[in-house]
Amino acid sequence: MTTETLTLMIAERLDDKGDIMRLTLTDPTGAPLPPVTAGAHIDVLVATDSDTMWRQYSLAGDPADRSNWTLGILKEPASRGGSVALHDIARKGAELRITGPRNHFGLVEADKTYLYGGGVGVTPMLAMAYELHARGAAFELHYCTRSADRAAFDDLLRAAPFAESVHQHHDDAESKFNTDALPDPADDTHLYICGPEGFMSWLIGAAEARGHASAHIHREYFSADVDVTGDTFEVEARASGITVTVGEGESIVTALARSGISVEVKCEEGICGTCLTDVLEGEPDHRDHFLTDEEKADNSEMCLCCSRANSARLVLDI
Numbered sequence: 001m002t003t004e005t006l007t008l009m010i011a012e013r014l015d016d017k018g019d020i021m022r023l024t025l026t027d028p029t030g031a032p033l034p035p036v037t038a039g040a041h042i043d044v045l046v047a048t049d050s051d052t053m054w055r056q057y058s059l060a061g062d063p064a065d066r067s068n069w070t071l072g073i074l075k076e077p078a079s080r081g082g083s084v085a086l087h088d089i090a091r092k093g094a095e096l097r098i099t100g101p102r103n104h105f106g107l108v109e110a111d112k113t114y115l116y117g118g119g120v121g122v123t124p125m126l127a128m129a130y131e132l133h134a135r136g137a138a139f140e141l142h143y144c145t146r147s148a149d150r151a152a153f154d155d156l157l158r159a160a161p162f163a164e165s166v167h168q169h170h171d172d173a174e175s176k177f178n179t180d181a182l183p184d185p186a187d188d189t190h191l192y193i194c195g196p197e198g199f200m201s202w203l204i205g206a207a208e209a210r211g212h213a214s215a216h217i218h219r220e221y222f223s224a225d226v227d228v229t230g231d232t233f234e235v236e237a238r239a240s241g242i243t244v245t246v247g248e249g250e251s252i253v254t255a256l257a258r259s260g261i262s263v264e265v266k267c268e269e270g271i272c273g274t275c276l277t278d279v280l281e282g283e284p285d286h287r288d289h290f291l292t293d294e295e296k297a298d299n300s301e302m303c304l305c306c307s308r309a310n311s312a313r314l315v316l317d318i
């Protein structure tokens, strides 16, 4: 799957339940879109009169259909403003600048796959369901929402060729998801979880308590609270020949920027991996949700937008 910068057209906008806007994106010339695999996301440039920001959205449609991409975008007034701005400016026929697709949430081969989407976290699960159905693989999709009247994509899920594998759970009804219903752990059983941070930690904690190996619990965060506080430490940017001190409440990205070293960032919440950088010396204090537990233990890479140091000094390949 290649990563490209593209200008795509909003072919359709649908304001769905639960403050979720569904956008259908196409190439303005009608050309096929780049190939994707389930779990992929794109970065969308949200440009307003006063600001520009990149936001990450999972692709929700059938990965085999290269005529269009589907996004589901939750309007979150309490967040940093990207989703509200996009809800304001997205119009049928308008163009959006995007990069991607990228995929760090891809499906692995498994005898049985369980997909758990909380709210708008159902979006990558839809793409996964299409792909698993096309493979003839055994899977269940569990979609958890606060109530039926907030269940976006309901029409699509009911009409989908995999509808019999979909289970909807509403917090205010008997169908509310009970973690007792999680499957037993097995070598060939994999779980995929996406949703708000509280949903993620609740379900991941329950799956781990049930005995599922961390490597079998695949996770995709949409947003995360970032805590960049901690003691000061030094960062040597070896390729640039510059050493900076990272203050108690600032990120490595901010400290490096003071010395003229620019690190590309997108989410600034430790979820997209854009700022991932090689670590040459020292021990990072990983605070991101991008790297796996194994990659964090390896300490050879770190996300500079949110992670800090457990050692007094870090040497980075930048």
Ligand code: FES
Pocket: 264, 265, 266, 267, 268, 269, 270, 271, 272, 273, 274, 275, 276, 288, 290, 303, 304, 305, 306
């Ligand atoms: S900018 Fe997204 S992980 Fe750092």
